[in-house]
Amino acid sequence: MSMLGLFQKCRVSAYCGVLSVRKQVRSIHTFKMAEKSADYSTTNGFESKTPFLIGVAGGTASGKSTVCQRIMEKLGQQHKEQTERRVVCISQDSFYRTLTPSERLRAERGQFNFDHPDAFDDKKLLAILKDILAGKKVEVPEYDYITNSISPHRSHTIYPADVVLIEGILVFYFPEVRELFHMKLFVDTDSDTRLARRVPRDIMERGRDLEQVLNQYMNFVKPAFEEFCLPTKKFADVIIPRGADNLVAIDLIVHHIWDIMYKKRASPPKIVNGCNGHQEADETNGRRLSGSSEDTLSR
Template sequence: MIIIGIAGGSGAGKTTVARTVAERLGEENVVYISQDWYYKDRSHLSLEEREKLNLDHPNAFDSKLLIAHLKQLRQGHPIEVPHYNFSTQSRTTKTMHLEPKSVAILEGILVLAITEVRSLIDFKIFVDAEPDIRLIRRIERDIRERNSTYEKTVKRYLTTVKPMHDAFIEPSKIFADIIVPRGGENEIATDMLAEFVEHYTVHHSGGTTTNNENNLAETQ
């Protein structure tokens, strides 16, 4: 199994890039994993305390569990991924069953910044976007999907999101094999990236290809 890591700031367009790559490879061949699912369980804290948590620091994630799951998938074993509720800032009792596929796409703000996670990634991508664009997308998403308000989102951005981006996310760009500028809206770069990943996957599959990969190999 090949692991593709897609990192970048909050609101950069990582999910759009991940979706494009998955569609190109064939979703039947790809298992998608979000780093957001692996926030540590802080349900023992009060809601007020949870709302003050710094969710943009590497220590916010249960990287030990994420690493264990990536290794299980690589060994051909299914996993049960956790579910994190951003409205309550806590992990729920729900899990999602994921089967191993020929390709795993791991997407998250800090997948290249955490050494132990990065070491498991075969192909590293960093999605870049202007800060003002990322902020606008963050505000829209948090209000729409995470039960936040404009005031709470801006405060979180200024106190944790931006400082952590500058301290951890932006520096992790150096580890990327490919950088996608202007985020997910850069259709030309995203399409070229998807095509490159397609060929990379075929040539690094160790001789084991899916039907989709065989079709790709025949066209080369």
């Protein structure tokens, strides 16, 4: 049966770490995977010319950075030297614009909205991403969360890589930036969990006090998430419930990246249930699959 015929009869749904194929009732529900294709040739042992660009969006403290770290770990890149990495990660926070003196005073009092699109230098982000796609070495500035400014003396050198992850709350908001991504991921974590993570992080790592953190969250972070970040969820190719805790979803994404990097498209990777090691057929002879993190790069 052709792939088109299969999708006309079935739907694919991913939820809570389980990928299943079920009988179609009225409509098809599926996540689109990487509609764009990258340009590939052999470079540094990898079949890549244009890097595969992946955007990772989601609310504050949703686990975007941790998801990127998990992907890099599973691809064996986390502990490599920068010049040897084939997968690299960039934060949108590095592209906050320089504040005016009055804005800096407001920021010190927790009265500046860092979650608004106007807080970012989207033109600079766009230029950097275009250089990355052109295979150039780029310098990405380092953001200082304590002084609310870009460090003038510190930056990260990003060398040409095969896969580049860009994470941030509004990486899908700017159309010109969004169109550059080959794959778009949205980390979907409930608001209570995100707030519970943000409070201790801002107090211990960024020198804020509790009252300031809560006021900023209620006055700026939460409204900006609902107005600017959450609507960009519709652009995602893959939605990851529970963020980095969703090991199966991360495994499936890593498999997809692995196949892209090595162009092993003849047959999909076999994923075995990490709990009971079985594959369960349903009434349409489709298969219900779930994955274990230990299986990710076993091929």
